[in-house]
Amino acid sequence: MSRKLLLEHINVPGINMLEVYRQKGGYRAVEKALKTLTPEEIVEEVKKSGLRGRGGAGFPTGMKWSFLAKPEGVARYLVCNADESEPGTFKDRYLMTYIPHALIEGMIVASFALGAKVSYIYVRGEMMPQIRILERAIAEAKAAGWLGKNILGTGYDLELYVQPGGGAYICGEETALLESLEGKRGNPRIKPPFPAIAGLYGCPTVVNNVESIAAVVPIINDGGEEYAKIGIGRSTGTKLISASGNLVKPGVYEIELGLPVEEFIYSDEYCGGIANGKRLKATVAGGSSVPVLPANLTLKYANGEPRLMSYESLSEGGFATGTMMGSGGFIAFDEDQCIVRNTWNFARFYHHESCGQCSPCREGTGWMEKVLHKIEHGHGKMEDVDLLWDIQRKIEGNTICPLGDAAAWPVASAIRHFRDEFEWHIKEPVKSQAQNYGIANYAVPIEKAPVTEEK
Amino acid sequence: MLKVEEQTPVVFSSELLAKFDDVITRYPADKSKSALLPLLHLVQAEFLWVSTSAMDKVAEYLKIQPIEVYEVATFYSMYFLKPQGKYAMEVCRTGPCCLVGAEKILDHLESKLGVKEGEVTADGLFSFRGVECLAACGFGPVLQISPEYTFYENLTTESVDKLIEDLKNK
Numbered sequence: 001m002s003r004k005l006l007l008e009h010i011n012v013p014g015i016n017m018l019e020v021y022r023q024k025g026g027y028r029a030v031e032k033a034l035k036t037l038t039p040e041e042i043v044e045e046v047k048k049s050g051l052r053g054r055g056g057a058g059f060p061t062g063m064k065w066s067f068l069a070k071p072e073g074v075a076r077y078l079v080c081n082a083d084e085s086e087p088g089t090f091k092d093r094y095l096m097t098y099i100p101h102a103l104i105e106g107m108i109v110a111s112f113a114l115g116a117k118v119s120y121i122y123v124r125g126e127m128m129p130q131i132r133i134l135e136r137a138i139a140e141a142k143a144a145g146w147l148g149k150n151i152l153g154t155g156y157d158l159e160l161y162v163q164p165g166g167g168a169y170i171c172g173e174e175t176a177l178l179e180s181l182e183g184k185r186g187n188p189r190i191k192p193p194f195p196a197i198a199g200l201y202g203c204p205t206v207v208n209n210v211e212s213i214a215a216v217v218p219i220i221n222d223g224g225e226e227y228a229k230i231g232i233g234r235s236t237g238t239k240l241i242s243a244s245g246n247l248v249k250p251g252v253y254e255i256e257l258g259l260p261v262e263e264f265i266y267s268d269e270y271c272g273g274i275a276n277g278k279r280l281k282a283t284v285a286g287g288s289s290v291p292v293l294p295a296n297l298t299l300k301y302a303n304g305e306p307r308l309m310s311y312e313s314l315s316e317g318g319f320a321t322g323t324m325m326g327s328g329g330f331i332a333f334d335e336d337q338c339i340v341r342n343t344w345n346f347a348r349f350y351h352h353e354s355c356g357q358c359s360p361c362r363e364g365t366g367w368m369e370k371v372l373h374k375i376e377h378g379h380g381k382m383e384d385v386d387l388l389w390d391i392q393r394k395i396e397g398n399t400i401c402p403l404g405d406a407a408a409w410p411v412a413s414a415i416r417h418f419r420d421e422f423e424w425h426i427k428e429p430v431k432s433q434a435q436n437y438g439i440a441n442y443a444v445p446i447e448k449a450p451v452t453e454e455k
Numbered sequence: 456m457l458k459v460e461e462q463t464p465v466v467f468s469s470e471l472l473a474k475f476d477d478v479i480t481r482y483p484a485d486k487s488k489s490a491l492l493p494l495l496h497l498v499q500a501e502f503l504w505v506s507t508s509a510m511d512k513v514a515e516y517l518k519i520q521p522i523e524v525y526e527v528a529t530f531y532s533m534y535f536l537k538p539q540g541k542y543a544m545e546v547c548r549t550g551p552c553c554l555v556g557a558e559k560i561l562d563h564l565e566s567k568l569g570v571k572e573g574e575v576t577a578d579g580l581f582s583f584r585g586v587e588c589l590a591a592c593g594f595g596p597v598l599q600i601s602p603e604y605t606f607y608e609n610l611t612t613e614s615v616d617k618l619i620e621d622l623k624n625k
Contacts, residue, residue: 075483084590085587085588085590086588087549087550087551087587087588087592088550088551088588088592089590089592090590090591090592090593090594092590093590093591120481124590125492125496125531125533126533126545126586126589126590126599126604127590127604128603128604129604129605129606159481161481163481163489163492163493164492164493164496165492165531166492166495166496166527166530166531166532166533166534167531167532167533167534167586168530168531168532169587169588180492181489182486182488182489183488183489183490183491183492183517183523183527184488184523184526184527185526185527185530186530186531201483201486242592242593243593244551244554244592244593244595245551245554245555245592246554246555250592250593250594251593252593284550288549288550288588329592331550331551331554331592333554337554341553342550342553342554345548345549345550345553346549346550349549349550349587349588352532352587353587355530
């Protein structure tokens with residue numbers, strides 16, 4: 001069994017209640033941080049831990065904190081990004097449902113480190129049950145003196161509020177989230193200025209994912225150096241992986257970074273293999289935005305070495321043969337799934353969720369959806385595949401926020417690795433309506449490449 | 456999308472206004488516009504949709520222009536701009552749920568309820584629509600029912616039938 005830092009007590013009955021959470025060592029990190037550490041020392045511990053943002057971008061959390069501007073007499077804010085909307089990702093919902101106090105404890109420590117007196121947890125509006133859970137837990141913590149005025153007699157004041165979103169994927173982008181929190185449409189802002197300089201209400205602000213904030217608790221309890229010993233290389237610590245699709249045991253798993261992908265998919269400790277005795281055709285390893293990979297490249301690099309669940313290993317080979325860690329939304333496709341249909345589905349998602357601010361994304365996502373719909377439904381032409389490639393190239397990198405890239409990458413990678421399947425849909429318009437292309441050679445094992453003596 | 460038409464003016468109860476007053480204490484005094492999204496949720500929970508006259512009242516309460524409310528209500532997908540069924544069902548239609556049968560659930564709802572997506576059944580009880588990812592991919596197919604947003608996981612056509620019967624008999 002690998003080490004669990006966030007989900008260690010998930011199966012303890014009543015762990016969602018303050019009393020049980022306390023019995024299991026909860027709020028120790030608040031006591032330690034507020035009574036024995038300075039804000040600077042906390043930031044230093046988080047830096048030492050090597051913790052990287054768990055929302056998708058993987059930016060070092062400690063570094064993000066150290067960028068926060070601290071002008072005299074200006075309020076600073078910590079905003080937790082709980083707008084979890086990336087298809088394939090459901091870890092934050094899980095954490096907030098079962099251990100809400102882990103997030104609240106992390107919020108108190110992080111707010112203290114950043115000097116925030118008011119902090120917000122921006123939860124996507126659809127998660128009304130989780131909003132109710134958090135509000136109840138906050139009231140519990142406040143009644144016990146962990147929030148409010150003069151916490152633990154240290155003179156530190158903190159108010160923590162839950163803010164519901166309105167149902168918009170784009171609000172997971174930090175500047176769109178801040179706009180939304182200000183009561184506006186979720187249109188991402190042009191950066192710079194970054195939120196660390198001018199964020200919520202124009203004040204210095206840090207926006208962190210739920211899992212990043214919860215990870216601060218074990219970092220403070222055990223020390224940054226201890227945390228950094230877990231994992232592999234620059235991928236330190238544990239990561240929550242949301243596993244979905246055609247798996248025997250889909251769900252949320254806490255893994256030590258560096259676990260082989262093959263072990264994650266097939267071992268009984270994790271996903272238990274592909275459901276119904278079928279074979280794996282493809283995976284999306286980090287949420288819908290990251291490139292889709294055929295089964296063989298999921299398990300191994302192009303040179304035959306095993307691929308691991310870590311930021312570096314998943315992106316090994318660049319976009320040509322690799323993918324990304326993203327938010328840890330691991331989606332598995334069995335041999336009966338159609339890549340064209342899924343790509344169309346994702347394109348429809350991005351079209352629906354584009355905020356409409358930048359033309360390449362607003363127009364391009366709709367165009368891609370239409371072309372993919374046409375191919376999937378048997379009306380495609382051979383030049384449509386090149387057209388799709390051309391459209392995604394013109395979206396990528398040409399928008400204010402990363403939604404454009406996120407819309408382009410699934411389409412690009414599907415064509416890159418599964419072009420045969422797209423062409424088959426076009427050549428066999430009738431047959432492709434009745435049956436799927438199947439697994440083809442996507443699962444043919446990659447052998448170790450012969451060692452070549454070059455250079 | 457937003458039709459300007461005569462609508463029956465709505466009245467906000469004192470209980471609802473008390474909830475409004477509670478929400479705006481969360482923000483700095485001059486930033487009460489931040490309360491807009493939570494307020495619209497409260498309005499929808501009360502009236503099951505957000506009418507233009509309700510939006511005007513919210514604007515009045517927050518001392519902002521009505522257009523500032525309209526632009527927000529039309530941007531976010533959760534706000535219903537026309538009346539829905541008493542039980543508005545929202546089924547996730549995004550990739551991971553489709554891998555495990557979400558499209559079948561949507562088709563089934565259409566034939567079971569006898570209405571198309573977005574329409575309300577004759578008895579006023581049900582409406583349904585497909586929505587984008589609800590962040591429960593490992594437990595798909597899933598649906599939620601507003602205004603409480605109660606959540607139902609691992610759906611089958613049988614469990615959907617049972618759910619509809621249960622709601623009818625409630």
